[in-house]
Amino acid sequence: MNLTSKDILKALSTVEEPDLKKDLVTLGMIKDIILDHQKINFTVVLTTPACPLKELIKKNCREAIIKFYGNDYEIIINLTAQVSSIREGVDKLLPKIKNIIAIASGKGGVGKSTVTSNLAVALSKAGAKVGLIDADISGPSIPTMFGIENEQPNMTSVEGKNMIIPLEKYGVELISIGVLIPKDSAVTWRGPMVSSALRQFITDVLWGDLDYLLIDLPPGTGDIHLTLVQTLPITGALIVTTPQKVATSDAQKGMSMFLLPNINVPILGVVENMSYFTPEELPDNKYYIFGKGGGKQLAEKNNVPFLGEIPLVQSVREGGDSGMPVALQSAIVGRSFDILAQSVAQQIAIRNANFDKTKVVDIKV
Numbered sequence: 536m537n538l539t540s541k542d543i544l545k546a547l548s549t550v551e552e553p554d555l556k557k558d559l560v561t562l563g564m565i566k567d568i569i570l571d572h573q574k575i576n577f578t579v580v581l582t583t584p585a586c587p588l589k590e591l592i593k594k595n596c597r598e599a600i601i602k603f604y605g606n607d608y609e610i611i612i613n614l615t616a617q618v619s620s621i622r623e624g625v626d627k628l629l630p631k632i633k634n635i636i637a638i639a640s641g642k643g644g645v646g647k648s649t650v651t652s653n654l655a656v657a658l659s660k661a662g663a664k665v666g667l668i669d670a671d672i673s674g675p676s677i678p679t680m681f682g683i684e685n686e687q688p689n690m691t692s693v694e695g696k697n698m699i700i701p702l703e704k705y706g707v708e709l710i711s712i713g714v715l716i717p718k719d720s721a722v723t724w725r726g727p728m729v730s731s732a733l734r735q736f737i738t739d740v741l742w743g744d745l746d747y748l749l750i751d752l753p754p755g756t757g758d759i760h761l762t763l764v765q766t767l768p769i770t771g772a773l774i775v776t777t778p779q780k781v782a783t784s785d786a787q788k789g790m791s792m793f794l795l796p797n798i799n800v801p802i803l804g805v806v807e808n809m810s811y812f813t814p815e816e817l818p819d820n821k822y823y824i825f826g827k828g829g830g831k832q833l834a835e836k837n838n839v840p841f842l843g844e845i846p847l848v849q850s851v852r853e854g855g856d857s858g859m860p861v862a863l864q865s866a867i868v869g870r871s872f873d874i875l876a877q878s879v880a881q882q883i884a885i886r887n888a889n890f891d892k893t894k895v896v897d898i899k900v
Contacts, residue, residue: 538604540568543575546603550595553588554881555888559596567613573588575600575609577743582884583746584616584662587877599673618663618746618880619887622768632666632745634770635882637763637793639798641785642673643754646808647775648835649855650845650875651751652680653862654773657869659706660862663746666701667712670763671753673730678713680874681705682858687714690742698741705863710745730762737766747883754785756792766797768893771886772801773842773879778807778829786833794837798896801843803882805834806875810844818867842878845871 548560552600559565559579569576579596593612593715621635622704629635638654640647659665669677678684681704688710689700700710712732753759763769772793773780775859776786786805790876791802811821824847847853848868854861862872 538570538575538608540570541766542604543568543577543600545571546599546734547577547596549805550871551581552717553591554885555582558746559592566750566755569803571606574609574611576613578613578615581616582887584618584882585877585880586616586884587762587874587881589614604608605713605800609897618886620770621890621892622770628767629748631718632748634746634887635750635758635767636749636803636879636883637769637772638775639748639752639760639772639781639789639793640754640775640783641756641787641789645774645775645777645786646780646818646845646851647754648676648680648751649851650775650806652855653748653860653872654876654879655707655747655812655898656860657872658747660873660878661728661876661880663880664744666742666745666748667707668707668748668750669709669713670733670736670759672732672759673753675702675711675713676855677709677711679858680855681707681709683709684712684858692804693741693830697739699735699739700741705860708745710740724784727758730741730758733759734763734766747880756789760792764896766800766895768895769800770883770893771801773803774805774833774839775811776805776833777820778823778826780826780829781831782825783833787837790833790837790839800893801835801886802839803879803886803889804840805830805837806842806845807831807843809847815849840878840882842882843871843875845875 544560547565548558550559564580566578566580576596596612597610608762618633638651653666657668669675683702686702688702691698691700701710775788776782776784811823831841860868
Protein backbone atom coordinates (compact mmCIF):
# COMPACT_ATOMS: atom_id res chain seq x y z
CA MET A 536 0.00 0.00 0.00
CA ASN A 537 1.42 3.36 -1.05
CA LEU A 538 0.70 5.73 1.78
CA THR A 539 0.42 9.50 1.42
CA SER A 540 0.86 12.30 3.95
CA LYS A 541 -2.92 12.55 4.05
CA ASP A 542 -3.10 8.92 5.17
CA ILE A 543 -0.66 9.57 8.01
CA LEU A 544 -2.60 12.62 9.14
CA LYS A 545 -5.80 10.58 9.12
CA ALA A 546 -4.30 8.07 11.55
CA LEU A 547 -2.72 10.73 13.76
CA SER A 548 -5.97 12.69 13.93
CA THR A 549 -7.14 9.94 16.31
CA VAL A 550 -4.31 10.71 18.77
CA GLU A 551 -5.31 13.14 21.50
CA GLU A 552 -2.93 15.49 23.27
CA PRO A 553 -3.60 14.33 26.86
CA ASP A 554 -3.58 17.77 28.46
CA LEU A 555 -5.20 19.88 25.74
CA LYS A 556 -7.90 17.28 24.92
CA LYS A 557 -7.68 17.83 21.16
CA ASP A 558 -6.08 15.69 18.49
CA LEU A 559 -2.52 16.33 17.34
CA VAL A 560 -3.50 17.22 13.78
CA THR A 561 -6.06 19.83 14.81
CA LEU A 562 -3.48 21.34 17.17
CA GLY A 563 -0.95 21.56 14.31
CA MET A 564 1.55 19.39 16.16
CA ILE A 565 2.44 17.11 13.22
CA LYS A 566 5.15 18.39 10.87
CA ASP A 567 7.57 17.22 8.19
CA ILE A 568 5.99 13.93 7.10
CA ILE A 569 8.39 11.98 4.88
CA LEU A 570 7.41 8.67 3.24
CA ASP A 571 10.10 6.47 1.72
CA HIS A 572 9.00 2.98 0.65
CA GLN A 573 8.29 1.16 3.93
CA LYS A 574 9.53 4.00 6.13
CA ILE A 575 7.32 6.64 7.79
CA ASN A 576 9.12 9.63 9.25
CA PHE A 577 7.45 12.64 10.91
CA THR A 578 7.90 15.18 13.70
CA VAL A 579 5.66 15.89 16.68
CA VAL A 580 5.96 19.48 17.91
CA LEU A 581 5.36 19.45 21.66
CA THR A 582 4.11 22.47 23.60
CA THR A 583 7.23 22.49 25.79
CA PRO A 584 10.60 20.66 25.85
CA ALA A 585 9.76 19.76 29.47
CA CYS A 586 6.63 17.86 28.42
CA PRO A 587 6.08 15.02 30.92
CA LEU A 588 3.90 13.08 28.47
CA LYS A 589 6.26 12.97 25.48
CA GLU A 590 6.79 9.20 25.60
CA LEU A 591 3.05 8.56 25.91
CA ILE A 592 2.35 10.78 22.89
CA LYS A 593 5.05 9.02 20.90
CA LYS A 594 3.66 5.60 21.84
CA ASN A 595 0.11 6.60 20.91
CA CYS A 596 1.25 7.91 17.50
CA ARG A 597 3.01 4.65 16.72
CA GLU A 598 0.01 2.56 17.79
CA ALA A 599 -2.39 4.68 15.71
CA ILE A 600 -0.39 4.15 12.52
CA ILE A 601 -0.11 0.42 13.15
CA LYS A 602 -3.86 0.21 13.82
CA PHE A 603 -4.68 1.90 10.48
CA TYR A 604 -1.98 0.50 8.20
CA GLY A 605 -0.44 -2.54 9.82
CA ASN A 606 2.95 -3.37 11.24
CA ASP A 607 4.92 -3.53 7.98
CA TYR A 608 6.36 -0.01 8.21
CA GLU A 609 9.39 1.38 9.99
CA ILE A 610 8.04 4.33 11.98
CA ILE A 611 10.43 7.10 12.95
CA ILE A 612 8.95 9.74 15.26
CA ASN A 613 11.01 12.86 15.98
CA LEU A 614 10.16 15.10 18.93
CA THR A 615 10.76 18.81 19.04
CA ALA A 616 9.12 21.62 20.98
CA GLN A 617 7.60 25.02 20.41
CA VAL A 618 6.63 26.59 23.73
CA SER A 619 3.08 27.88 23.64
CA SER A 620 2.33 31.53 24.30
CA ILE A 621 -0.63 33.88 24.16
CA ARG A 622 1.43 37.06 24.34
CA GLU A 623 4.10 36.60 21.67
CA GLY A 624 4.47 39.69 19.48
CA VAL A 625 1.49 41.36 21.14
CA ASP A 626 2.74 43.27 24.12
CA LYS A 627 4.83 46.39 23.78
CA LEU A 628 7.00 45.31 26.71
CA LEU A 629 9.06 42.13 26.38
CA PRO A 630 7.53 40.95 23.09
CA LYS A 631 10.24 38.28 22.68
CA ILE A 632 9.29 36.54 25.93
CA LYS A 633 6.57 33.91 25.62
CA ASN A 634 5.55 33.37 29.24
CA ILE A 635 6.01 35.46 32.38
CA ILE A 636 5.63 33.54 35.63
CA ALA A 637 5.28 35.21 39.04
CA ILE A 638 6.57 33.07 41.91
CA ALA A 639 5.15 34.17 45.23
CA SER A 640 4.69 33.22 48.87
CA GLY A 641 2.75 34.78 51.67
CA LYS A 642 5.69 34.82 54.09
CA GLY A 643 9.45 34.70 54.10
CA GLY A 644 11.55 31.68 54.94
CA VAL A 645 9.63 29.11 52.91
CA GLY A 646 12.40 28.68 50.33
CA LYS A 647 10.74 30.54 47.47
CA SER A 648 14.03 31.71 45.99
CA THR A 649 15.47 28.20 46.33
CA VAL A 650 12.48 26.80 44.44
CA THR A 651 12.71 29.56 41.81
CA SER A 652 16.43 29.01 41.22
CA ASN A 653 16.15 25.26 40.87
CA LEU A 654 13.01 25.50 38.74
CA ALA A 655 14.84 27.86 36.36
CA VAL A 656 17.78 25.46 36.10
CA ALA A 657 15.52 22.43 35.62
CA LEU A 658 13.58 24.15 32.82
CA SER A 659 16.86 25.11 31.16
CA LYS A 660 18.15 21.52 31.48
CA ALA A 661 15.00 20.36 29.69
CA GLY A 662 15.85 22.58 26.72
CA ALA A 663 13.80 25.70 27.43
CA LYS A 664 15.14 29.26 27.18
CA VAL A 665 14.80 30.74 30.66
CA GLY A 666 15.29 34.09 32.36
CA LEU A 667 14.98 35.08 36.02
CA ILE A 668 14.28 38.45 37.63
CA ASP A 669 15.15 38.71 41.31
CA ALA A 670 12.37 41.11 42.34
CA ASP A 671 13.18 40.91 46.05
CA ILE A 672 14.93 44.28 46.03
CA SER A 673 15.51 44.52 49.78
CA GLY A 674 16.72 40.95 50.24
CA PRO A 675 18.16 39.63 46.97
CA SER A 676 19.39 36.05 47.26
CA ILE A 677 19.53 34.92 43.63
CA PRO A 678 23.16 36.16 43.17
CA THR A 679 24.32 33.88 46.00
CA MET A 680 22.30 30.92 44.75
CA PHE A 681 23.83 31.24 41.27
CA GLY A 682 27.33 32.19 42.47
CA ILE A 683 27.36 35.58 40.72
CA GLU A 684 27.75 37.90 43.74
CA ASN A 685 31.01 39.31 42.42
CA GLU A 686 29.89 39.73 38.82
CA GLN A 687 28.43 42.83 37.21
CA PRO A 688 26.41 43.02 34.00
CA ASN A 689 27.68 44.86 30.96
CA MET A 690 25.88 47.67 29.17
CA THR A 691 25.11 48.14 25.49
CA SER A 692 23.35 50.77 23.40
CA VAL A 693 20.19 49.84 21.50
CA GLU A 694 18.76 52.56 19.25
CA GLY A 695 20.41 55.19 21.39
CA LYS A 696 19.18 53.75 24.71
CA ASN A 697 21.55 52.23 27.26
CA MET A 698 20.50 48.66 28.08
CA ILE A 699 21.72 46.19 30.72
CA ILE A 700 22.90 42.83 29.39
CA PRO A 701 21.69 40.18 31.84
CA LEU A 702 24.23 37.83 33.35
CA GLU A 703 23.98 34.19 32.31
CA LYS A 704 24.67 31.13 34.46
CA TYR A 705 23.71 27.50 33.94
CA GLY A 706 21.79 28.54 30.81
CA VAL A 707 19.60 31.04 32.70
CA GLU A 708 19.58 34.81 32.01
CA LEU A 709 19.67 36.67 35.34
CA ILE A 710 19.24 40.13 36.78
CA SER A 711 19.16 41.22 40.43
CA ILE A 712 19.76 44.38 42.40
CA GLY A 713 22.42 42.28 44.13
CA VAL A 714 24.70 42.52 41.07
CA LEU A 715 24.14 46.26 40.61
CA ILE A 716 25.14 47.48 44.08
CA PRO A 717 28.13 46.64 46.34
CA LYS A 718 27.90 43.09 47.66
CA ASP A 719 27.24 43.84 51.36
CA SER A 720 25.23 47.04 50.92
CA ALA A 721 21.76 47.32 52.41
CA VAL A 722 18.91 48.48 50.18
CA THR A 723 16.88 50.91 52.32
CA TRP A 724 14.66 52.36 49.63
CA ARG A 725 11.08 53.48 50.00
CA GLY A 726 8.31 51.87 47.96
CA PRO A 727 8.48 54.09 44.86
CA MET A 728 12.22 53.43 44.43
CA VAL A 729 11.73 49.69 44.86
CA SER A 730 8.98 49.71 42.22
CA SER A 731 11.20 51.78 39.92
CA ALA A 732 13.95 49.15 40.18
CA LEU A 733 11.54 46.41 39.07
CA ARG A 734 10.39 48.52 36.12
CA GLN A 735 14.03 48.99 35.13
CA PHE A 736 14.55 45.22 35.16
CA ILE A 737 11.64 44.98 32.74
CA THR A 738 12.29 47.93 30.42
CA ASP A 739 16.07 48.45 30.57
CA VAL A 740 17.38 44.86 30.41
CA LEU A 741 18.18 43.35 27.02
CA TRP A 742 16.39 40.04 27.45
CA GLY A 743 16.80 37.43 24.73
CA ASP A 744 14.15 35.21 23.16
CA LEU A 745 12.82 33.37 26.21
CA ASP A 746 10.26 30.64 26.67
CA TYR A 747 9.86 31.43 30.36
CA LEU A 748 10.74 34.49 32.45
CA LEU A 749 10.47 33.67 36.16
CA ILE A 750 9.98 36.56 38.58
CA ASP A 751 11.05 35.81 42.16
CA LEU A 752 8.81 38.08 44.23
CA PRO A 753 9.43 39.20 47.83
CA PRO A 754 7.17 37.86 50.59
CA GLY A 755 3.77 39.44 51.14
CA THR A 756 1.55 41.43 48.80
CA GLY A 757 3.11 44.87 48.55
CA ASP A 758 4.35 47.48 46.10
CA ILE A 759 6.38 45.07 44.00
CA HIS A 760 3.43 42.77 43.41
CA LEU A 761 1.15 45.63 42.39
CA THR A 762 3.82 47.14 40.16
CA LEU A 763 4.31 43.81 38.42
CA VAL A 764 0.65 43.25 37.53
CA GLN A 765 0.28 46.91 36.52
CA THR A 766 3.29 46.68 34.20
CA LEU A 767 3.12 43.25 32.56
CA PRO A 768 0.43 40.72 31.62
CA ILE A 769 1.42 37.72 33.73
CA THR A 770 0.91 34.24 32.28
CA GLY A 771 0.31 32.82 35.73
CA ALA A 772 1.46 32.67 39.33
CA LEU A 773 3.13 29.87 41.24
CA ILE A 774 2.59 29.75 45.02
CA VAL A 775 5.32 28.33 47.28
CA THR A 776 4.58 27.27 50.84
CA THR A 777 5.77 24.92 53.55
CA PRO A 778 3.36 22.43 55.19
CA GLN A 779 2.67 24.19 58.49
CA LYS A 780 -0.51 26.15 59.10
CA VAL A 781 1.16 29.55 59.57
CA ALA A 782 2.81 29.24 56.14
CA THR A 783 -0.26 28.01 54.28
CA SER A 784 -2.40 30.70 55.90
CA ASP A 785 -0.07 33.40 54.56
CA ALA A 786 0.22 31.62 51.22
CA GLN A 787 -3.57 31.79 50.95
CA LYS A 788 -3.35 35.58 51.29
CA GLY A 789 -0.68 35.71 48.58
CA MET A 790 -2.82 33.56 46.28
CA SER A 791 -5.94 35.60 47.00
CA MET A 792 -4.23 38.75 45.77
CA PHE A 793 -3.73 37.26 42.30
CA LEU A 794 -7.33 36.04 42.26
CA LEU A 795 -8.86 39.46 43.00
CA PRO A 796 -11.34 40.37 40.24
CA ASN A 797 -9.38 43.45 39.22
CA ILE A 798 -6.11 41.47 39.01
CA ASN A 799 -7.26 38.02 37.84
CA VAL A 800 -3.92 36.27 37.27
CA PRO A 801 -4.35 32.48 36.83
CA ILE A 802 -2.79 30.30 39.53
CA LEU A 803 -0.61 27.63 37.90
CA GLY A 804 -0.38 25.65 41.11
CA VAL A 805 1.06 25.21 44.59
CA VAL A 806 4.52 23.89 45.42
CA GLU A 807 5.20 22.57 48.92
CA ASN A 808 8.82 23.08 49.98
CA MET A 809 10.50 21.44 53.00
CA SER A 810 7.77 18.80 52.90
CA TYR A 811 9.76 16.26 54.90
CA PHE A 812 13.28 15.68 56.15
CA THR A 813 15.26 12.77 54.77
CA PRO A 814 18.69 12.03 56.30
CA GLU A 815 21.38 11.33 53.74
CA GLU A 816 22.27 8.05 55.47
CA LEU A 817 18.59 6.97 55.57
CA PRO A 818 17.24 7.98 52.15
CA ASP A 819 14.04 5.95 52.52
CA ASN A 820 13.04 7.63 55.79
CA LYS A 821 10.73 10.67 55.85
CA TYR A 822 10.25 12.89 58.89
CA TYR A 823 7.44 15.45 58.61
CA ILE A 824 9.01 18.15 60.76
CA PHE A 825 6.69 20.97 59.65
CA GLY A 826 3.53 18.90 59.43
CA LYS A 827 2.09 16.99 56.52
CA GLY A 828 -0.13 17.82 53.57
CA GLY A 829 -0.56 21.56 54.10
CA GLY A 830 0.35 22.49 50.54
CA LYS A 831 -1.93 19.87 49.04
CA GLN A 832 -4.82 21.02 51.23
CA LEU A 833 -4.21 24.62 50.14
CA ALA A 834 -4.33 23.58 46.49
CA GLU A 835 -7.50 21.52 46.97
CA LYS A 836 -9.21 24.36 48.88
CA ASN A 837 -8.62 26.72 45.95
CA ASN A 838 -9.20 24.12 43.22
CA VAL A 839 -5.74 24.63 41.72
CA PRO A 840 -3.09 22.00 40.82
CA PHE A 841 -0.75 20.68 43.48
CA LEU A 842 2.57 20.51 41.68
CA GLY A 843 4.65 18.51 44.11
CA GLU A 844 6.72 18.22 47.27
CA ILE A 845 10.35 19.27 47.66
CA PRO A 846 12.15 17.48 50.52
CA LEU A 847 14.24 19.19 53.18
CA VAL A 848 17.72 17.78 52.64
CA GLN A 849 21.19 19.10 53.30
CA SER A 850 22.18 19.17 49.62
CA VAL A 851 19.50 21.80 48.87
CA ARG A 852 21.05 24.18 51.41
CA GLU A 853 24.57 23.38 50.26
CA GLY A 854 23.66 24.03 46.63
CA GLY A 855 22.20 27.42 47.49
CA ASP A 856 25.24 28.42 49.55
CA SER A 857 27.77 27.22 46.97
CA GLY A 858 26.10 28.89 44.00
CA MET A 859 25.35 25.59 42.28
CA PRO A 860 21.62 24.79 42.52
CA VAL A 861 20.90 21.24 43.62
CA ALA A 862 18.90 20.61 40.45
CA LEU A 863 22.27 20.40 38.67
CA GLN A 864 23.94 17.91 40.97
CA SER A 865 21.66 15.69 43.06
CA ALA A 866 20.03 12.70 41.44
CA ILE A 867 17.31 12.38 44.09
CA VAL A 868 16.41 16.02 44.83
CA GLY A 869 17.30 17.07 41.31
CA ARG A 870 14.66 14.65 40.07
CA SER A 871 12.09 16.41 42.29
CA PHE A 872 12.85 19.68 40.53
CA ASP A 873 12.82 18.02 37.11
CA ILE A 874 9.31 16.75 37.86
CA LEU A 875 8.32 20.20 39.12
CA ALA A 876 9.62 21.80 35.90
CA GLN A 877 7.58 19.35 33.84
CA SER A 878 4.46 20.06 35.90
CA VAL A 879 4.87 23.83 35.65
CA ALA A 880 5.47 23.69 31.88
CA GLN A 881 2.45 21.40 31.56
CA GLN A 882 0.21 23.82 33.47
CA ILE A 883 1.42 26.76 31.38
CA ALA A 884 0.53 24.90 28.18
CA ILE A 885 -2.92 24.04 29.57
CA ARG A 886 -3.43 27.63 30.72
CA ASN A 887 -2.47 29.03 27.30
CA ALA A 888 -4.81 26.64 25.52
CA ASN A 889 -7.84 27.33 27.70
CA PHE A 890 -7.72 30.88 29.03
CA ASP A 891 -7.62 34.34 27.50
CA LYS A 892 -4.62 36.59 27.72
CA THR A 893 -4.05 38.10 31.15
CA LYS A 894 -4.44 41.86 30.98
CA VAL A 895 -2.30 44.52 32.58
CA VAL A 896 -4.43 45.78 35.45
CA ASP A 897 -5.36 49.30 36.47
CA ILE A 898 -5.35 49.52 40.25
CA LYS A 899 -6.18 52.71 42.08
CA VAL A 900 -4.73 52.67 45.61
